[in-house]
Amino acid sequence: MFDVFFSHVLKKVSLTEEEKSVLKSFFVAKNLQKKEFLLQEGEVCKYLSFVSKGLLRSYHIDEKGDEHMNLFAWEGWWTSDIYSFSFNETAQFNIDALEDSELLLITRENLDEMTLQIPKMDRYFRILFQNSLATKERRLVSSNSYTAKEKYIQLAESNPQMIQRVPQNLIASYLGLAPETLSRIKKNIALGK
């Protein structure tokens, strides 16, 4: 359970055995079955969650009832409604499991306490958030600047695993496209553009 976690943390900061065991104490383990919810829109998001096994999705449902994917998180990724978690406001995202999953959860209070006890973890999360921000910034520009086909090709190149692992209709939603549109785009690409 913690193996995947430590191997990820150790890529960014070093930890003693002592620190590792302190670290563990701030987390709670949770299993989630396929289709089970970790968070529902309207609640306050209490946890930052590390995925040690499985696959989760985070998505928003608009007034018309349409789903809009925010992100997918599998082994080695964190997920949360980070806005809700940070500012203690109502969540805008739902998070549920696309596959049976194993998680490590930490509350905001524990995160604060943990980083005070082990300041290196501020560095870990600083780097984590910095990298996520960088990626999200590029995705936002891509979303405003490119055609549907260009966006799909960019995604396929930058994140081929997502395309293998996540159903096509959810990929469409992630790109802000109708499922029919993505289907047609893939057909065109297969026919040599």
Next chain:
Amino acid sequence: MFDVFFSHVLKKVSLTEEEKSVLKSFFVAKNLQKKEFLLQEGEVCKYLSFVSKGLLRSYHIDEKGDEHMNLFAWEGWWTSDIYSFSFNETAQFNIDALEDSELLLITRENLDEMTLQIPKMDRYFRILFQNSLATKERRLVSSNSYTAKEKYIQLAESNPQMIQRVPQNLIASYLGLAPETLSRIKKNIALGK
């Protein structure tokens, strides 16, 4: 020059006078005149920049030559091509000044060194990036989920200062709209929807 800077840092972490003077030594001050560039697409972004006075914009230019705004930064905000800065890759954004501006620049090497000497700054940047990430995540969903009019109204409510301070055609670009579209939207709103 550093007054605005310290007042912002102190909102998130406390600092001794000693630490303040150490902190200062890692930054370089820079003035930028209106229309002058801080960064051009294709370079590597060497600095994370704090705006102590003025207004900058960060934007991407696509193959057709169209500009797509990424963000605006005024007093108390940071700007950078964070992807380029973090991963030492070619910048995708241009950054230039919309008003005469005063900046504090820090290199990646100095940022790393500074956070090692003053670990509290890891916490400062952890919180900064966490908040930016939260905001960007919401903006991305908004961009994929709402109509042009809804996006404008949301922006006007959540960030009225931006609308006052930034020219309308740049706001349009920030929202991923043609300037004509935003003009019409504002007209409709003025006419009572």
Next chain:
DNA sequence: TGTATTACTTGATCCAGATCAACGGGCAGT
């Protein structure tokens, strides 16, 4: 203080991608 350049508006037309509709194929549960 005049003129040039840039910002904003308004109208007419166009198009990428959404929506609606119908069908086939795979796989999940009994």
Next chain:
DNA sequence: ACTGCCCGTTGATCTGGATCAAGTAATACA
């Protein structure tokens, strides 16, 4: 093995916002 249904495909049509075009107001600059 059967059946139900979810998922992807394909076709036909519609539409929000882009694009093209022209005029007007505002700001800068000399």
